[in-house]
Amino acid sequence: MNRRKAIIGLVGLTGAATASYFFYTQTKQEDLNQLDSNKLFIAELAETIIPRTTTPGAKDAKAEEIIILWLKECTDRKTRNNFIRGLEKLKSRCQAAFDKDFMHCSAQERQALLNQFEKEEKPFAPIFGKIQKKFLGTAFMPTLKEYTTKAYCTSFLGATQGLAYVLIPSRREACIPLQTSQKSWATQ
Amino acid sequence: MLDTLKTINLNGTAYKANTYDAIVVGSGISGGWAAKELCEKGLKTLVLERGRNIEHVKDYHTAFKNPWDFTHRLVNTQKDKEECPIQSQAFDQGNKHFFVNDKEHPYIQENPFSWVRGYHVGGRSLTWGRQCYRLSDLDFEANLNEGIAVDWPIRYKDIAPWYDYVEKYVGISGRKEGLSQLPDGEFLPPIDLNCIEAYFEGSVKKNYTDRVVTPSRVANLTEAKDGRGPCQYRNLCSRGCPFSAYFSSNGVTLPAAAVTGNLTLISNAIVAEVIYDKEKKRAIGVRVIDTITKQETKYFAKIIFLNASTIATASILLNSTSEAFPQGLGNSSGQVGHNLMDHFQLAGASGIYEGFEDKYYFGRSPGSIHIPRFRNINAETKQKDFIRGYGIQGKGERLSWNDLYAQTEGVGASFKDKITKPGPWEVWLGGWGETLPYYDNKITLDPVAKDNWGLPILRISFEYGDNEKAMRKDIKQSCKEMLERAGFTNINAFDYDQPPGSAVHEMGTARMGHDPKTSVLNGNNQMHEVPNVFITDGSCMTSSATQNPSLTYMALTARACEYAVEGLKKGLL
Structure with missing residues (x-):
């Protein structure tokens, strides 16, 4: 269903039927086992967003584990449903575009696919964006990107090698020259 | 009895x-x-x-735990939010x-x-x-x-x-300012302002005669005292301080x-x-x-x-x-x-500053910047829409991954590179306003x-009454104006309608x-x-x-x- 139409259906009062169908699809609980069965897939998606370079990547940091835990326990139902449906949509889109499974795609093909998804799922302009999030939950790609980033940057490998981390700084240097290839602090 | x-x-x-x-x-x-x-x-x-x-x-x-030591990496669960709708905020x-x-x-x-x-x-x-x-x-x-x-x-x-x-x-660490509306006290050395905060302080001094930016006066020890501290600049105070530094x-x-x-x-x-x-x-x-x-x-x-x-x-x-x-x-x-x-809080503004790209900081400050009240102090600063005033608290830092991912398009090595490097400098300002009895x-x-x-x-x-509502508007406006005059861009003036009580005062x-x-x-x-x-x-x-x-x-x-x-x-x- 077209999202913009759905919003207008709710906000613009174009019909109770649209609204109730919409409500049903949004609040229905998707099968959480689909997250576990897609663990390897989620790991590859995360790696596509944050690949191993000179520093560890999302897979090294086991990002998929915490992503799945957050989806199960720290995510509202609408956003989680969007995510689970997004996984399936991505798979079929991959098949249609490259005639193969995502797991068999090259890194470039994977990136192209995710970039395409990101463009399509861009939130509406601020005011609509807010309503969109409230009624529809967060879309697949923003959630995937957010969770991958957080999973990586709060992991041991991500924080200590991908970023810079000091548990006990002991001192404050308020304004110092930036070091060559200085990483961002993992915690503020 | x-x-x-x-x-x-x-x-x-x-x-x-x-x-x-x-x-x-x-x-x-x-x-x-x-x-x-x-x-x-x-x-x-x-x-x-x-x-x-x-x-x-x-x-x-939890005081010595790293982010990855927490089962949910410091993210609240849905159960937390349902059981504790107020406290989980x-x-x-x-x-x-x-x-x-x-x-x-x-x-x-x-x-x-x-x-x-x-x-x-x-x-x-x-x-x-x-x-x-x-x-x-x-x-x-x-x-x-x-x-x-x-x-x-x-x-x-x-x-x-x-x-x-x-x-x-x-x-208490802090700096004397000689202001009648915010009397000086017995201070330890202040927590130094970082590059952008110091720049902003200078800009406010240049552009305004009625207000100053000062390091916040915080009960964090910048020097050891009576067997306590000093502050280790972990900025994890609310877990309890093993160094007794606050x-x-x-x-x-x-x-x-x-x-x-x-x-x-x-x-x-x-x-x-x-x-x-x-x-x-x-x-x-x-x-x-x-x-x-x-x-x-x-x-x-x-x-x-x-x-x-x-x-x-x-x-x-x-x-x-x-x-x-x-x-x-x-x-x-x-x-x-x-x-x-x-x-009442969380009306204010934030903005990005282009510059100081070659500067950074070490250690996490438990302090912030403070702009003492500057409205209705005297005849010159008298307002027609409200009585009393507000103080502004703020913070300057380089954006990091937790802000950058949402504003960085694309995926892959270039995305990773951008979010793991220090981002542009940002200053955030928010008012804490007086509520009438x-x-x-x-x-x-x-x-x-x-x-x-x-x-x-x-x-x-x-x-809240009309006085508080009128003041919120002024907070938003004055924060925006100070950032504009200091040459900030991408200014976001905000007024989050938080429930009363949120300041915990x-x-x-x-x-x-x-x-x-x-x-x-x-x-x-x-x-x-x-x-x-x-x-x-x-x-x-x-x-x-x-x-x-x-x-x-x-x-x-x-x-x-x-x-x-x-x-x-x-x-x-």
């Missing part, structure tokens, strides 16, 4: 065993001070805390154990009011924001000058020596009280009411419920300090009904529970609903005043009608001012303790 006394005094020893010179109700920032002062003055003092014990350092079990996995469970400790919101609480020894002194600012005569005289509510019965000169006294003991009851005042040998601390002890003897015209003790066994005990003392926090103290008074005080202890004025105030903003006891311990559940009714429910007909406490924080009961938590505040209030509670507590002990010596109490 003498009958009550006899019923528990069967063999004479129970009364004796349960009798102290002083009782302090609550162990948070003001209760801790009362305990220290009274114990050091030689009074056998009983501190009653409704929550569990928290032993300094030993019980800070303030806690994360690192400090959740210092906040109550909303389900276990319900209250009724007649309209939205976030009551953020910590029921444990030390109370909110473990999780406070640590900002310490003096009130001035601009604040103490405001009600009188404007004909609002009642006049403060004290002036700056009455409290100034006590600010000195507590500041020297607490250890001020809390657990780390400072309660240990000081304990070394005198005069302190008895009982945790898991809810004070249900203060017991009043109408013959003696004095409070004689308190009735306490053990939170675990639900058993009742009475404790007796010559003087009682109520430091349960603004809302809880008022509820104890309202629940302490007797023949002499059918409306609640010392409440002939009918003011107890009324005039509830909180600072409105009689209708109040707490009451529900006549029917009871909590787990059979005590009445509280109702909170609170709404509740005040005013047992206000000080000259007249027993219109106020609950006199100029010494002594109940007009019950001279051996003192209240020195936020409930005593006659107006809210704009300053973070804890420092004022501490100073008033020390001052009231001196007055109470003098009174005892002279046989007046």
